[in-house]
Amino acid sequence: MEKMKLKLLYSDLKPELELIEKELEQAVDSESLLLNDASLHLLQAGGKRIRPVFVLLAGKFGEYDIELLKRVAVPLELIHMASLVHDDVIDDSEIRRGRPTVKSEWNNSVAMYTGDFILARALERITEIESPRIHDILSKTLIEVCRGEIIQIEHKYRLDQSLRDYLRRIKRKTALLISSSCELGALVSGTDEKTAAHLRRFGYFIGMSFQIIDDILDFTASDQELGKPAGSDFIQGNITLPILYARQNPEIYQMLRDNLDLDISDEKRLEIVRTIRTSSAVDEAKRMSERYLEKALKELDYLPKGSATKTMRKIAFFIGKRKF
Template sequence: MDGNTITKPHDRMATALAPRMDAVNTLIRRRMASEHAPRIPEVTAHLVEAGGKRLRPMLTLAAASIFGYEGEDDVRLAATVEFIHTATLLHDDVVDESAQRRGRPTANLLWDNKSSVLVGDYLFARSFQLMVETGSLRVLDILCNASATIAEGEVLQMTAATDLGTDEAVYLQVVRGKTAALFAAATEVGGVISGADEKQVEALRNYGDALGIAFQIVDDLLDYQGDSAATGKNVGDDFRERKLTLPVIKAVAQATPEERAFWERTIEKGRQEEGDLDHALQLMEKYGTLDATRADALEWASRAKKALELVPAHEVRDMLHDLADYVVARLN
């Protein structure tokens, strides 16, 4: 590992929380086993071992460690969060008909849609078993609500993604479902099991919510401004897939009738021609929507950092603070 890598806040956090994270990984491997259906661990391992950052379970461990938690429920809940996340990825790739994730072929491509959906269902069931083992109805409530919000966000996105009537409020609702709900639940349950007071638990939830929103806005912006080698996506994938994300929503809101007709043809009707992506980028440039989207991401990162002011001073809290900066630093 070079000297530069360890300066990334999620890497520093991974180092600080390494023993707990090792326990989470052991538990994940144990619980994704299946005596009767070997395809389950095959499909799950493909995703779980793909080398993701494990950011969501790390948020649970981080929140618990700030309050000096010493039990085992942080490990159970971190594994729960990762199972919920993995289940939604399996389902998402089927819905989006994706062929790649994290630079590797998706499970639905390597096996089939049926396997992806059913293994995702299995992981949801496993996640509920782990939640119940904590014996906390409140934890169960938080994570069940998050799971419902995620599913709701996905269904809303399906109908809103190609509808030019989708405004920033609907976009935010989709993002809260798709990304922020699990970030918020992950940090919140870490505080709950540690006995943090209500204001601190709320602060942790608000941190996760704002961090998740900033994270998704940055992702959507990088689709138009990013470096394909770094992001693993081609520039303009969202446009080609007719996804209405924030930079486009802002451009549609200011469009002339002629420009609106362009967006209707390319996004609503999906009749895209050579040069359309360049024209879309010109319109975003004309109205400064990429810069405005960047400002929104920075604002959400700033809200995440502000939420942490109610959380006790701790080296891991400082890492969470830096993580909010790092999420938006990807835009530089």
């Protein structure tokens, strides 16, 4: 339901997004039946397609050309998809978006090579873009995404990590790819540098808010709404913002410490989820998300008034206030 509401906000982009969806299908096509099935399994699970949407919206601030914009939107979404497959192996996730993950449907080896294949297809598509600057931004973004994945592994089960550790991790994990989507959509369309910079910063701030809300929902939404068990982040050892705030309570800290890196029962999982949900941690995390949301909206104030700015504002509000 929430995903449907979000899609209504950019329904005028439906023809372009359908074209990008077909391009994604073509991009993951392979002579290997196994690779083809595994890649399509992930693609057909759907998603919000936030990154292509922001590429298209940013393109409206310059010379809007879907043929150019899709050359940016497709590789960015492929990079995101590849990171999801690898994430599921690292986190040993069985379910994503209510469906079995690639690693669950096949195995870890198939999942890792599927992620590598999708990433290789992204790099192949990037060569269609002739601008060295766009290549440079995309390659640096990809490097940072990979660094974020490694840092997430290093930080697993570390209850003593700092707020700064967390923010730097989600910057690389989520915010930079959304930021690059906005910036590259603008640049490929020939917008001026100032506009591109405001769009880049908007993408970064909304990306930070987006990930914090995701981390909150892991404790406040139900298993059914999430399409996976609530509290999965904690079970997988990912220490998110609600946990960082909740650990300040000595009793909660001890409970988290006692159950970290254990094969806990469903009953214990739900008890931990309820404890975090009813603590002050959720409201504190929401305030952090709202600060990033406010910064994102402020960047939009510097952009020309029009339908693209209006839609970006609506999406930003939706992201910051979504329930699951």
